[in-house]
Amino acid sequence: MKKKLALVLMLTALSVFLAGCSEFQEPIYESSEGFWNKFVVWPLVSLITTFKDILGTYGYGIVAVTIIIRLVLLPLMIKQTQSSKRMQEIQPELKALKEKYKSKDAVTQQKYREEMQKIMSERKINPAAGCLPVLIQMPILFGFYHAISRMNVTYDIGDFLWFELAAPSITLAVLAGAMQFIVLRTGPAMDNPQMKIMMYIMPFMIMIFGSFLPAALSLYWVIGNIISIIQNIFIYKPFKKKEVELVKVGGKRK
16 A cells, blocks of 8 residues: 555656646647657647537537546546455455464565465456556646646637636636545445545645646546546446445344
């Protein structure tokens, strides 16, 4: 868990470094130089502009591109959530294994790691699977930030509904944070004590960042979280689980 958190923090720091380029307030064109511009920012700008020409506004263009990105990432996200679900299912076995090999000497701990790896291999669980979507999404997220910032210098990206896309929107930021809470509430965090902390930290982080970043980025979070909620409902069936728990409680009362 600590190694995974360290990897996520490292990836976040790398993404922030990439996103911290001094060009984010400069216009963006197809001829713009640099790897980040050519392969991340301009493709996003070009795709958003293409859908803007089709759908009529940059807001709808951002929504369309967000849906496309999330659909492309969907197989990875499904694999991640399935891996998290299987990981949660084997927690009793892992707890018993930890109790069996509770001695801290090197030989015992090596046996513990071997047995744990054996269980994970049999269940086809890859602990690193949860990091891959983060690895891919971070550059996209900060690429979106660059794209929106530089599009606003190059063009007038206008509004979406009553939100000015280039300016921060507290309303959209709060909505994005609330949607993130629902994502976590309907996913593996609801059964994992270690992940429950995320349910309270991540939504507030999104609200804070969204309150001073362009509203277009909050819009990206909102649309992406809607897709994640739908995904969680089909994979985790959280509402069905609650019904089963209510039946069990009722049975005990009888």
